[in-house]
Amino acid sequence: MTRQTAKVVPFKRPLVASIECRDNLEYMRSLPKESMHLVVTSPPYNIGKKYEKRTSRETYIEEQAATIAEAVRLLHPNGSICWQVGNHVDDGEIFPLDIILYGIFKNHGLKLRNRIVWTFGHGLHCQKRFSGRHETILWFTKEDEYTFNLDPVRIPSKYPNKKHFKGPNRGKISSNPLGKNPTDIWDIPNVKANHVEKTLHPCQFPVGLIERLILALTNPGDSVLDPYLGVGSSAIAALKNGRHAYGCDVMREYVDIALDRIEQLHAGSLRVRPMNQPVYDPQGPFTDET
Template sequence: MIATHYSPDFTAVVFEGNCLEFMREMPDESIQLVVTSPPYNIGKPYEKKLSLKDYVEQQSKVIESCVRVLTPTGSICWQVGNYVDKGQITPLDIVLFPIFEKLGLQLRNRIVWHFEHGLHCSKRFSGRYETVLWFTKTDAYKFNLDPVRVPQKYPGKRHFKGPKMGELSGNPLGKNPGDVWVIPNVKSNHVEKTEHPCQFPVELVERFVLSLTDEGDRVLDPFLGSGTSVVAALKHGRGGLGAELAPDYVTIARSRVQAQQAGRLITRPMNKPVFDPIVAGSALTTNHWKVPEVSPLQLSLMQQQAPYKVIPHEDI
């Protein structure tokens, strides 16, 4: 079941309408994690392009409401890219940071989300990353590292001297993923692709859900889009709530959430390698490469020595 308005009795809520209206229904300190990717104010079909000043004011109202509903141990993860106007870019994380700071939130990480696909620019380098600002409300925040560890680079490496000689030098569960995350963005051949043009990959949200919440906690996305944040929350035993203005995307979000509830939604597995060199290498070595034929004339020219004249040093 998916509720259409806020209800403490439902684990999944998809609200059609303005997120400020939705959050008015919610009690103070009722959400453990806010994770979202707001519109970038670049004129996408689902947004009205505003002046940068008006956009920041709009974001400020939403952020203030998010802080109100956040628990003292909670976190806000605000994923943004660049505002682009006449070829000039403005990093939105830099523009929005003062809003969070003014509200007393504490920045724990500025995470770089790197991906390989996107628009190809002709007058500047193509953008291949966006950022996630992770803020906490207090110093007493939840953080669970073990569920999001990634494989060690040298998993069998051991201490070679000292009192721990012979013991594994790294955590057997894996290493800290760091603050640069390489996760494919959702493009045409991605298993999660819907009609939404700027879709969150589930894997990106999963890391925040697993590390910043416990089972039974509630996750809010004020700009829900295709429903990814609610899907990621439900996938790991959390409650998911979100608001979305566009009716078409509300339909997509509810469909995906229903599929997740039924256990039939296909998502990209966490920590799946973006590129598998073994598979790629196998594909390359099993293909029969055609060796170009070399004519006798070409061969004779390549074998000839150029008639260089050696000039004595004193003559130069």
């Protein structure tokens, strides 16, 4: 299989963009132990998409366990793993993958810091159950000492001019001037037909979703790995914010798109949706969602 070797991308600082068309276990085993500060990915859901081969749930869990084991081996002691998943669907019954996979991470001694709910407004309409409009991100760490930077990902306060009404600070602004904690429920549009980031990938990560994780859970110059790279949104988010990007995918066409997007990022021509841009409200003033 053709491979794309690591290269230095001349952004504000020299950055590595190691992007390969390669089996993820083979690629991950080539990387040094504890070299990744963040492993962030969205694995296939075993529902028969173009980029996956549908298997039994038992086989799927075994394959996930092998990838997770390598992710743990590669994780820096102060680093994080973020596994973004939805549901496996079989004959109309749903199987929540975050619940199914949680025990695998715990068996490695990892600690769950947040179960982040990612909610979005668009998707398939169901006929015999409520239409699904959320997925989850399991954020794990190895140790109790881990990187967490809240200030870069704060969002605007709902009441920025709210003041203390009693005590020694009475009359002073009570909210943080940088904004508030975005909480563990994230309303970020998914990448559908009219989204500025849309490529041919059917289940593409929005860059802003990964950007929030990268800014909060890593520092400039850290290394970020996505073992199911797809069209490279995690690599874009990493490089855009001064982190090294590592990733692989078995689909040549996706890897080619990822590399092209990285070149566009370097050239300053890549269009991405701003991380904290409000969601378009059709009842309010016009704001371009995409």
